[in-house]
Amino acid sequence: xxxxxxxxxxxxxxxxxxxxxxMGVFAAVLLLSALASWIGVRQDAGVKAAVAAEExxxxxxxxxxxxxxxxxxxxxxxxxxxxxxxxxAGVSPFVGEAVWLEAHLQNDLLFRPQQDAHVFExxxxxxxxxxxxxxxxxxxxxxxxxxxxxxxxHGVLGLALGTTAxxxxxxxxxxxxxxVLSTATLVVPIALVGVLAISDSSAPADDVLRLAGWTLGAVxxxxxxxxxxxxxxxxxxxxxxxFGGLLVAWLLIVLAALPGASAAAAWRSPLPSFEAxxxxxxxxxxxxxxxxxxxxxxxxxxxxxxxxxEADLEQRVSVRGxxxxxxxxxxxxxxxxxxxxxxxxxxAQDHSYAQFGWFSPAVAFHVTSTALAGTDFFHHRHFIDFxxxxxxxxxxxxxxxLIPHPETDGREYTNDIALWAEVPAFDYAQPPVSQxxxxxxxALLALGGWLLGAVAMLVTTAARVKP
Amino acid sequence: MxxxxxxxxxxxxxWRRVLRAPIVWMxxxxxxxxxxxGALNAARLHANQTADIAxxxxxxGTWYAxxxxxxxxxxxxxxxxxxxxxxxxxxxxxxxxxxxRFAAKPHLPLSMLAVGQSDLQPFAxxxxxxxxxxxxxxxxxxxxxxxxxxxxxxxFVLVFVLPLCIGVVVAVVGAHERDQDVLSLVAAQPLxxxxxWSARLIALALVLAPGVAVVTVIALxxxxxxxxxxxxxxxxxAALVAAHTLLWLALxxxxxxxxxxxxxxxxxxxxxxxCLTAGVPLAGSLAVRLVAGPPTAVADVNELRRTTDDxxxxxxxxxxxxxxxxxxxxxxxxxxxxxDYSTRLVLITEELEERLASQERRRQAYARTSAGIAAIxxxxxxxxxxxxxxxxxxxxxxxxxxxFLSAVRDFQLELRTFMNPRVLAPVRSPVxxxxxxxxxxxxxxxxxxxxxxxxxxxxxxxxxxAALVTAAWLGVLALVVATWGIGGGTSWHLGS
Numbered sequence: 034x035x036x037x038x039x040x041x042x043x044x045x046x047x048x049x050x051x052x053x054x055x056m057g058v059f060a061a062v063l064l065l066s067a068l069a070s071w072i073g074v075r076q077d078a079g080v081k082a083a084v085a086a087e088e089x090x091x092x093x094x095x096x097x098x099x100x101x102x103x104x105x106x107x108x109x110x111x112x113x114x115x116x117x118x119x120x121x122a123g124v125s126p127f128v129g130e131a132v133w134l135e136a137h138l139q140n141d142l143l144f145r146p147q148q149d150a151h152v153f154e155x156x157x158x159x160x161x162x163x164x165x166x167x168x169x170x171x172x173x174x175x176x177x178x179x180x181x182x183x184x185x186x187h188g189v190l191g192l193a194l195g196t197t198a199x200x201x202x203x204x205x206x207x208x209x210x211x212x213v214l215s216t217a218t219l220v221v222p223i224a225l226v227g228v229l230a231i232s233d234s235s236a237p238a239d240d241v242l243r244l245a246g247w248t249l250g251a252v253x254x255x256x257x258x259x260x261x262x263x264x265x266x267x268x269x270x271x272x273x274x275x276f277g278g279l280l281v282a283w284l285l286i287v288l289a290a291l292p293g294a295s296a297a298a299a300w301r302s303p304l305p306s307f308e309a310x311x312x313x314x315x316x317x318x319x320x321x322x323x324x325x326x327x328x329x330x331x332x333x334x335x336x337x338x339x340x341x342x343e344a345d346l347e348q349r350v351s352v353r354g355x356x357x358x359x360x361x362x363x364x365x366x367x368x369x370x371x372x373x374x375x376x377x378x379x380x381a382q383d384h385s386y387a388q389f390g391w392f393s394p395a396v397a398f399h400v401t402s403t404a405l406a407g408t409d410f411f412h413h414r415h416f417i418d419f420x421x422x423x424x425x426x427x428x429x430x431x432x433x434x435l436i437p438h439p440e441t442d443g444r445e446y447t448n449d450i451a452l453w454a455e456v457p458a459f460d461y462a463q464p465p466v467s468q469x470x471x472x473x474x475x476a477l478l479a480l481g482g483w484l485l486g487a488v489a490m491l492v493t494t495a496a497r498v499k500p
Numbered sequence: 501m502x503x504x505x506x507x508x509x510x511x512x513x514x515w516r517r518v519l520r521a522p523i524v525w526m527x528x529x530x531x532x533x534x535x536x537x538g539a540l541n542a543a544r545l546h547a548n549q550t551a552d553i554a555x556x557x558x559x560x561g562t563w564y565a566x567x568x569x570x571x572x573x574x575x576x577x578x579x580x581x582x583x584x585x586x587x588x589x590x591x592x593x594x595x596x597x598x599x600x601r602f603a604a605k606p607h608l609p610l611s612m613l614a615v616g617q618s619d620l621q622p623f624a625x626x627x628x629x630x631x632x633x634x635x636x637x638x639x640x641x642x643x644x645x646x647x648x649x650x651x652x653x654x655x656f657v658l659v660f661v662l663p664l665c666i667g668v669v670v671a672v673v674g675a676h677e678r679d680q681d682v683l684s685l686v687a688a689q690p691l692x693x694x695x696x697w698s699a700r701l702i703a704l705a706l707v708l709a710p711g712v713a714v715v716t717v718i719a720l721x722x723x724x725x726x727x728x729x730x731x732x733x734x735x736x737x738a739a740l741v742a743a744h745t746l747l748w749l750a751l752x753x754x755x756x757x758x759x760x761x762x763x764x765x766x767x768x769x770x771x772x773x774x775c776l777t778a779g780v781p782l783a784g785s786l787a788v789r790l791v792a793g794p795p796t797a798v799a800d801v802n803e804l805r806r807t808t809d810d811x812x813x814x815x816x817x818x819x820x821x822x823x824x825x826x827x828x829x830x831x832x833x834x835x836x837x838x839x840d841y842s843t844r845l846v847l848i849t850e851e852l853e854e855r856l857a858s859q860e861r862r863r864q865a866y867a868r869t870s871a872g873i874a875a876i877x878x879x880x881x882x883x884x885x886x887x888x889x890x891x892x893x894x895x896x897x898x899x900x901x902x903x904f905l906s907a908v909r910d911f912q913l914e915l916r917t918f919m920n921p922r923v924l925a926p927v928r929s930p931v932x933x934x935x936x937x938x939x940x941x942x943x944x945x946x947x948x949x950x951x952x953x954x955x956x957x958x959x960x961x962x963x964x965x966a967a968l969v970t971a972a973w974l975g976v977l978a979l980v981v982a983t984w985g986i987g988g989g990t991s992w993h994l995g996s
Contacts, residue, residue, distance in 0.1 A: 069786075077798075084802045091805060109801055124644030127620065131801055143637050144797030147620060147647075149867065151874040151898045152891060153884045154788065155617070155650075156781035163648075168778065171770070273679055276763045277668060280770065284664060289534070292652035296541050299646060307641035308552035308624070312559050321597050323570070324586050379643050386645060399649070410644050 035202055035209070042180060042210030052179050059172045060218045067161040067226035071119035074230065081111040081130075089458050097449045100431035101357055104136035107427060110420045110459045112142065115407040116230040117243055120223055121162030123408025132417075134424035134459075136431070137320035137361065139368045142417065161223045162402045165251065166395050170258050170287050173215045174279040177262030180207050182275040185266075190498075204263060204495030208488075211259040212252075220251040235462070242466045247405040253480055254398040260487035268494040290393035298386035302378070310375045317371075318364035330356045347439055351446065354435030361428055368421070376414050383410050383472075390479030397483060400476035404469045411472045415464050427456050507699065510691070514703035521673050524707060527665040532715045534661060538654040539723030542894075543612035545651065549623045549640065553604045556624055563600050564947055574940025582939035584840050590941030591922040596842035601627045601915060603635060603908045603953040608895030610733055612723040614655035614887070616896025620647055625908050627953075629916055630849045632804075633860045634909040654719060655890045658741055659883050660777065663748040666708065667769030670752030674700060675762035678993075687992040693757065697986050701753040705746055712745045713738035733893060736964040736971070740893075743974035744886050750978040754985020759993025776881045784877035784884075792869035795862055807855050811848060822847035827928045834927060843927060846920050867902060874898070882974055889970040893963055904955060911953045918951055 047053055088108050095106055112130045129142025147155060184190045193203065224244065231240040262279055269275035322330070331343055334355045340346055346355075383400075390397030403409035431452075438446035470477070518524055567588045574582055574589055584590050588598040604624045611618070619642045625635030650656065677683040686696065716737060720727050727734045751772060755765040788794070811818055819836035826847075836844065853860075878885040891897035922944050935942070 066782075080796055080798050084798050087802060088805065091809065109805065111798055124648050127644045127647035131798060141638065141641075144801075145620075145639070146794075146797075148639070149621070149870075149898070149901075150617070151870055152616070152887045153781040153784045153874055153877040153881070154870070155620075156777065156884065156887070164778070168774065171774070273672075273762050276766060277672070280664065280668060280766060284661065288660065289652070289656075291649040292656055295643075295646040295649045296537075296652040299541075299643070304641075304643065306548060306552050306555070309555060311638075312555065316559075321585060324580065324582055327586070375641070379641075382643050383645055403645075413644065 035205055038202065038206035039209040039213070042206050043214060046176060046179055046210060046214060049179060052175065055175060056172060056214065056218045059169075060222050063161050063164060063219060064222035064226070066164055067119060067223045070122065070161060071226050071230050074114045074116065074119045078114040081113055084109075085111050085459065092456070093450055093453050095453065097447045099445050100435045100448055100452060101136065101354070103448075103453065104428045104431040107133065107135045107424070108459060109133050110423065110461070112413075112416050113461060115412070115463055116234050116240055117227060117247065117406040118408055119161075119230040120227045120244070120247060121402045121406035121408055122160045123162075123403035123406055124410055124413060125408050128410075128413050132420050134420060134427060136357070136428045137318075137364065139314075139364075139372055139421055139424070142420075161226070162251075162406065165219055165223060166254075166399055166402070167287060167291070169215075169219045169255070170283050170395070172219060173211065173255060173258040174262045174283060176211045176214055177207070177259060177266055178272075178276060178279060180211050181263050181266035182269065182272045185269075185272060185275075200495045200498060201492055203498075204267060204491050207263045207267070208256070208260050208491055211263060212256045215255045215259060216252050220248060220255060223251070224248045239463075239466050243405045243407065243469070246466065246470070247402060250398055250401040250405065250477075250480065253484055254394055257394045257480070257483045257487045260484075260491045264487070264491045264494045267491075267498050286393045287395040290389075290395050291399060294386055294389035294393060294396045297389060298382050302382040302385040304378050304382060305375065307375060310371050314367055314371050318360075318367040322360060327356065330359045333359055349439065350437065351435050351439045354432055354438070358429070358432040358436060361425075361432060365425060376417065379410055380414060384475065387473070387475040388479075390476040391482065394480065394483040394487075397476045397479040401473050401480060404473035404476070405466070407463050407469065409469075409472070411469070412463055416461060419461050420459075423459055430456060507695065510695070510699040511703060514699045515706055518673060518703045518707045521669075523669050523672050524711075527669045528708075528711050528715055531657060531662060531665060531712065532719060535654050535657045535715060535719035536722040538652050538657050539612045539719050539725070541651060542615045542653040543723040543725075545615060545619060545642075546607045546611045549618070550607055552640070553606065553624050556602055556604070560600050560602065567594075567598055567947060571940065571942075571945050575935065575938055575942060577935065577937035578939050579937075580939060584842070584941070587940055589943065589945050591919070591926065591944035592840050592842040593941070594944050595629055595919045595923050596845060599629065599915075599919065599950070601911075601950065601953065603627060603904070603911055603955070605895075605901070605904045605955060608893075608957070609726050609729055610720070610737065611894045611896060612654065612720065612725055613737060613894040614890040614896055615651045615653040616655070616891030616894055617898055617901060618894075618896035619651055621898070621901045625905075627908070627912055627915060629912070629919060630845050631912070632849070632853055632856060634905060634912055654716075654723075655887055655894075658716070658744065658890065659887045662712065662741070662744065663773050663883075664770065666745055666748040667752050667766050667773070669708065670704060670749055670756070671762040671765040671769070673704065674752060674756040675760070675765060678756075679762050683992060684994055687994060693989050693992050694986050697753065697757040697989050700756075701749065701982060701986070704749055704753070708749060709742040709745050713742045716741045730960050732964040733960055733967075736967040737890075737893060739971040740886065740889055740967050740974075743971040743978065744882065746978040747882055747974045747981065750982035750985065754981050754988075757985045757989030759989075759991075773883075777883045780877055780881035781884055784873055784880075788870050788873050791873065792866045795859075795866050800859055800863075803859055804856065807852060811851050811855065815844065815848060818851045819844050819847045822850055823924075823927065826924055831928065839927060843923055846916075846923050871899070871902070878970075879973070882977065885970050885973065889967045893967050895957070895963075900958070903958075907955055908953070911951070914951050918949075 088111075092106075092108050095103060098106075110132050112128075112132075114125075118125055126147040127145055129145050131144050132142045133140050184193050224247075227244045227247065231237065231244055234240040261282060265278045265282065266275040269278055319326075331352065334350075334352065335341060335343065335346065337355075338346055338350065343352060346352055386396065387400040390400060400409070404411065434448055434452055435446060440446065571589045574587060584593040585597050587593045602624050605622075607618075607623075620639070622639045625638060627635050677686050687693075717727055717734060720734070720737070725734075748769065752765050752769055755768045760768065816836040819839065820832065820834070823831040823834055823836070874884075874888070878888050888897060892899060926943055
């Protein structure tokens with residue numbers, strides 16, 4: 034019975050030419066946007082891979098030089114574009130994509146794609162998931178309105194109710210029809226491009242799970258919206274009220290909810306000034322130290338080697354190398370406390386934002402989508418931490434080579450490719466999907482809660498509907 | 501009763517009816533609440549950034565105080581040698597390791613009007629002599645997720661929420677008779693549809709346009725804006741939002757006059773809103789990609805690294821050539837290898853900028869193309885026009901930022917003009933130690949003479965005038981749409 038009703042509803046909706054045309058436009062826009070994203074991500078990945086390979090060759094072919102000079106030369110690391118960035122760009126346009134891993138400094142990632150953008154470029158970001166989250170609800174509401182509100186408007190609601198065995202079946206059929214058509218129009222085009230995007234993935238199993246999870250999340254989001262919309266249309270006394278209710282719902286729980294939840298999260302979990310963090314880092318771990326600090330470093334080194342005079346060390350140890358090592362290790366603690374602490378606070382604010390998923394399904398799905406696509410701050414931080422660990426290992430290796438080699442006859446010690454090759458290539462892999470799901474847990478719970486609540490609302494309103 | 505008297509009576513009736521409609525006050529209340537919250541949000545962000553600028557200035561002061569203490573210490577005889585890079589009294593060491601200046605873009609009085617790009621683009625840029633083509637590439641670290649969702653600010657309310665609110669109000673108030681099936685009673689009166697719709701729209705305009713303008717000013721006051729400080733800018737904001745309101749009201753009115761009910765009217769407004777808010781900017785972004793092709797930062801890094809390698813592999817020759825260019829033929833006898841790193845860096849930086857000039861020109865060409873398309877998109881989409889005008893009035897737009905970056909580059913060149921000759925001077929004629937046994941070189945201690953950055957902003961008059969041009973454009977559009985709509989409303993459309 035239910036399946037037949039759903040089929041009938043779908044056919045009835047598809048027969049409405051203007052509605053079918055509108056849904057076709059939505060599907061085409063999403064498909065084009067996903068394809069454009071995918072092409073962009075592929076090009077980006079290709080350029081980054083090629084430049085990273087050149088960078089590796091540059092590192093290996095830098096010739097003979099002092100290891101500390103090599104640590105300053107170092108390498109640029111590029112954040113690889115993840116395949117599912119084609120589905121949801123997330124924070125990618127707003128974070129840097131290259132970092133210079135030089136000695137003394139934990140540099141920021143630079144070159145944010147949106148850094149110098151104009152207003153219209155920020156408004157016109159081509160992001161299929163963003164379009165789905167913000168404007169997809171309009172398509173769902175349009176379908177629900179056509180499916181549920183017009184029967185009352187045309188005075189045939191009583192007849193429609195009379196043909197079903199139970200009121201719940203009536204509501205269920207409407208919900209299923211709207212959800213199926215919406216999914217086919219809004220989710221399938223993006224998911225298909227997602228399949229293309231992961232086809233040449235370096236971690237296919239993980240990416241398949243991510244895409245499957247994203248698709249499930251998107252379908253849940255659509256189902257929530259469909260249940261809300263059908264409930265509003267069924268419960269409203271007139272088509273006008275139903276339309277107004279849906280418009281207000283879209284404005285409140287989707288359009289304004291995303292920046293609103295961001296603002297609320299910022300009030301709830303404020304961040305310290307990043308400028309202040311940078312000033313503290315510059316003061317506590319300066320790249321170049323004063324003679325006074327240098328003297329303290331030498332005292333530490335003498336103590337470590339169990340001697341009292343610098344001259345006793347100069348024959349067997351590069352004091353400058355040892356100083357660099359002391360300064361470097363001191364800076365690590367400062368970076369971890371200040372920069373790491375700041376990033377912890379950013380993640381805490383993201384967690385707070387995710388909890389606002391209980392107020393808006395758009396927020397819940399936004400968090401889920403970026404987490405599964407690998408484009409949220411958690412994944413970005415994962416790259417930052419990986420790059421920083423690589424930098425420290427590289428610089429420490431250079432210092433370790435320098436320390437036992439003091440200057441001989443006034444000539445500084447040098448090394449060559451034998452040492453450079455000991456540093457492995459920068460080879461980053463994103464965290465597994467299980468970690469992404471862990472981060473998105475509050476949002477996933479909220480999404481589930483919204484689904485249960487929306488279905489319960491539909492069941493209740495359908496039971497009370499009066500012709 | 502004369503015709504004029506009938507018009508005034510009708511207008512008065514409609515005006516009172518609009519004033520009594522609860523949805524009008526609900527919409528204005530929503531705009532006020534959301535607008536004030538948005539303005540407070542922006543004000544908080546900008547207050548934090550202003551505090552950061554103050555902190556940076558204070559930190560710079562502390563830095564130079566320490567430099568002076570060191571300069572005084574190294575001017576005293578001592579047995580402890582100080583390498584050049586630890587000596588702030590030597591011009592070359594100072595230029596690389598001690599020179600500190602930053603360029604700040606202070607917030608304007610009405611900055612809480614729009615966050616604009618101020619959450620994304622740096623408000624203060626540290627300067628170094630050797631950074632290529634301007635200041636360091638830095639930014640204030642706002643949470644990336646917040647950048648992606650956009651901050652909830654007043655411009656969000658005015659650009660995105662306002663049109664939909666106006667659309668719903670116009671649809672509900674304007675289509676009341678049609679949706680209640682009593683339009684035929686109105687049609688039975690000695691009244692033409694054009695006159696009736698005109699009176700209704702004018703009544704709505706008389707309430708909503710000033711209402712939204714007043715709400716805007718109140719929200720700004722709540723957020724602490726000095727609205728009376730410079731009345732011209734406040735008036736420009738009020739005119740802008742009033743014109744924006746009139747445009748959406750005219751669109752709703754046109755739908756109603758042409759026989760649409762509330763749902764159809766709200767649908768049309770939502771559809772047009774969607775096209776103008778998402779469609780046109782999307783098309784503009786694609787146009788920028790197709791016409792200009794954004795510069796690839798990663799490829800630029802590659803070019804930078806390659807060029808740096810090339811320059812460094814022939815660094816001695818580069819330094820020798822440039823020394824001659826600066827100091828004359830006598831400099832040919834100077835051994836480049838004998839110069840310290842900082843001194844060499846002055847000349848290496850010049851060489852790098854010369855070799856990478858084409859990359860910088862590409863970046864500037866892209867910025868010009870992007871700005872040109874931004875202007876076109878602004879004319880095509882009232883949403884983008886209003887957003888841009890609000891950001892420009894607030895001083896948080898891209899155009900002001902581009903001027904800032906250009907001023908930063910000029911300032912860097914000014915710093916180089918000040919510092920580089922002092923760094924190179926000892927190369928030509930080495931200075932004798934200022935004092936016997938002093939570790940300091942004492943070739944540069946005039947720290948107060950180092951130039952400081954000041955941003956020459958566009959005047960408030962110019963900002964207001966630009967906003968008024970946008971307001972006038974929206975007003976003309978509103979007039980055209982209203983005339984077209986009401987001009988076509990020759991019948992009551994009772995059958996629809």
